[in-house]
Amino acid sequence: MGGSQSKRKLVPNRPPPRPQITEEAPPTSTRPRPVRPTPKASGSGRGDDPKPKMVPPDGGWGWMVVLGTGLTMFFFPAVTVAFGVLFSDHLEEMGAGATEFTIIGNLLSTVWSFTALLMAPLSELFGYRSVTIVGGLLSFLTMVLSAYSTNLTSFTFSYSVLGGIAGSLSTFNGFAIIPLYFQKRKGLANGIVASCSALGKIAMAPLVRLLLDLFGYTWACLIVGALSLHSCFAGMLYHPPEWHLVPQKDQDPEIEDPHPLSLTSTDVVISENGIVEDHPHPQHPHPQRPRERKGHSTPGARSIQEEEEEEENVLFVMPTTATSATTSSSGAKRDDEVVLFSRETSRAKAGKNGVPDAAMRKVDSAMSLGSSIPMLILIDNKIYQEDQGNAKRSCCDDFVVVKVFTMLKYSLLKDPYFHLVAWPNALCLTAYINSMYALPGYVTSQGYTPYQSAYAISVFSVSEAALRLTIAVLSDMDWFPVEAAYTTGFILASLCTSLLPLIPSYEWILACQVVNGLAMSLVSVLFIHVALRYHPVENYAQVIGFCSILNGILLFVLGSLIGFVADIQGHNGAYYLIGSIAAIAAGIWVVRLVCTVRKHYKQVPVPT
Known part of the structure; x- marks a missing residue:
């Protein structure tokens, strides 16, 4: 290996242990030793944070994520709506009564909610894409098994259990990933x-009915399962949000790097007191950079170029002694270092007393290496003990179920605040x-036809579809009162069901x-x-998961109670109970809103 002769050395890569300071020590002038030069791109950042802040694109590929989620939510009601439209006659042929019919339907929602956790x-x-694609495949498998089920047990497993898991896998990530792509337009x-x-919900019910009339039960199930495969296409669009982050646009224009395209190599150094410092060396040096080091003001001091050439050959090492600097016989302090290898330069420089520098380096290397052997053994034993402790503490960490929980x-x-959000919802x-x-059932009990009851559901769905988009546009405005409008939704939901x-x-x-569509x-x-x-955006997926657990518990418990009241008091009593449940949710947010307004009123200064 030809070329210029170089000196390789190892320097500290971690701060030494701090000794107990009993009295204030005088400051030293020892220059800290660089550990490893790290490239750092300089941009339009600020002082100690030269990199621009990366934020969600608030659009861009995020609209493709919205497209995939919208397709999933448009076609997936065919699986859930199919329970009432497609499976009612088939379950009756298998001997299912009203109780079994209700249990199978509620079990789907319960499994769905618990899986969302x-x-x-x-x-x-495993990533957003992999999980969603698996959910789409399981949705198709759900409808295939349901098409060929011949008894209630197999149908309950295929539709309620497997279908609940597939529904959660297919639809959850679409809602959880949207806040990671949007900042101002997430509403x-x-x-x-x-x-x-x-x-x-509007389109799939008549479509499933048409498929049933044209192709029969088995082929209708298979076609509905094929429609659910749109979730696989949606999963392919769920790129990791880190792929599409963009620099923040509202950076301070006054603070700007004079050389935005240059690369800055930063020396990470450790001083005697264990403080980590950065010393940048840009390709275009700053004109005010000092040309002399502290303690070396004589003309014979090394130049900056020689220092940089030496720092380029620095590898890394841990400190060989308890302190990062030792005192030589001459009284001057030097950093502890272990010379990995060295070659004699073409111009052999003689040291003090006529001893060549090469010989001195060999002696220093041998002594430093010998003093570092006990520390290497101690560190190796410590790492081994830590690994053994982790192995004893987490012997089941390789299981996916354990990792998930x-x-x-x-x-x-x-x-x-989680309970404030979760329970009313x-x-x-x-x-x-x-x-x-x-x-x-309520509409038909009042003497109206089944077509009129279906039309009432369609009116609700149409009003909900139109109002959701309008409210979404308004919610992104700065002046829009989010919490007040959210509380209004609970109040309207309780009123329209109770009255x-x-x-x-x-x-x-x-x-x-129509009012209920506005409320929802x-x-x-x-x-x-x-x-x-x-809650921060990184906890949003976890918030949805724990909220789904409460949804599943309340759907099972309160749903059974509502059915029991409907059998005793009729549909009127059931609607009174449903209105009371919505009123409890509204009361929680009304109290919250009143407390917020009162606190703000107390903070307003009174003129004197």
């Missing part, structure tokens, strides 16, 4: 997806789903469905704003 860690382990993006879901942020359950969702279940049985006219029923649009669209106002 595990979605955040699963997506972190609009969420509203588009919610509108696609409402349009899917350990990655859950259980601290959210101790956060009062779960109560309102329970009231909404059960009101939709009870609406056809529905009071006036048994068809026009009043349709008016209540406010709650569903503004949920993302409220959740992100009280």
Whole structure:
């Protein structure tokens, strides 16, 4: 290996242990030794943070994510709507009564909700795309197995259990990834997806009925399963958000690097007191850079170019002694270093007393290496003991189930703001789903035809689809009162369900469905704003997961209670109970809003 002779040395790569300081020591003038030069790109950043801040694109590929999520939410109601339209006759042929029919339907929602709890860690382990694609394949498998099920047990497993898991895998990541792509327009993006879901409810029910009439039960199930494969296409669009981050545009223009295209090599150094410092060396040196080091003001000091050439040959090493500097016989301090190897330069420089520098380096290298051997042994033993302790402490860490449950942020359950967001949302969702279940029976009990009951559901879906997009656009405005509108949604939901049985006219029923569509649009669209106002965006997926657990519990418990009341008191009593559940959710947010206004009023200074 030819070329110029060089000197390679190892220098400290970690701060030495700090000794107990009993009295104030005088400052030293020892120059800290560089550890390893690291390239750092200089841009339009500020002083100590030269890199521009990377933020979500607020569009760009995010609209492709919205497209994939919208397709999933448009076609996936074909699987859920199929339960009432497609499976009612088939379940009756297998001997299922009203109780079995209700259990199978509620079990799907329960499994769906409990699976959503595990979605955040699963997506972190395997990625958004992989999890969503697997969910689309399981959705297709669900409909295939349901098409050929011949008894209630196999149908319950294929549709309720497997279908609940597939539904959560297919739809969860679309909602969880949207806040990672949007910053100012996340309300609009969420509203588009919610509108696609409402349009899917309108279109899929008659489509499934048409498929059943044209092709029969088996082929209708297979076609519906093929429609659910759109989730696989959506999963391919779920790129990791880190791929599409962009520099923040509102950077301070006054602070700017005079050489924006240059690269700066930064020497990470460790001083005697263990403080890590950065010393940049740009390719275009600053004109005010000092040309002399502290303590070397004589003309015979080394030049800056020689120092940089020496620092280029620095590798790394841990300190050989307890302190980072030792005192030589001459009284001058030098850094401890271990010379890895050295060659004699063509111009051998003689040291003090006529001893060549090469010989001195060999002696220093041998002594330093000998003093470092005990420390190497101690560190090796310490690392081995730490590895052994970790092995004893986490012997089951390789299991995916263990990893998933350990990655859950259980601290959210101790956060009062999580309960402020989760419980009202779960109560309102329970009231909404059960009101939709009870609406056809209530309309027909008032003497109207089944077509009129279906039309009432269509009115609700149309109003929800139109209002969701409007509210989504308004929610991104700075002046829009998010929490006040969110509270209004709970109030309207409780009023339209509680007052529905009071006036048994068809026009009043349709008016209540329009108001209910407005209420659910406010709650569903503004949920993302409220959740992100009280939780950071990186916890949003975990918040949705734990909220889904509450949704599943309340749907099962309160749904059974509503059914029991409907058997005793009729549909009127069921709607009164549903309105009471929505009123509890509204009361929580009314109290929260009143406390916020009162606190703000107390902070306003009183003029004197």
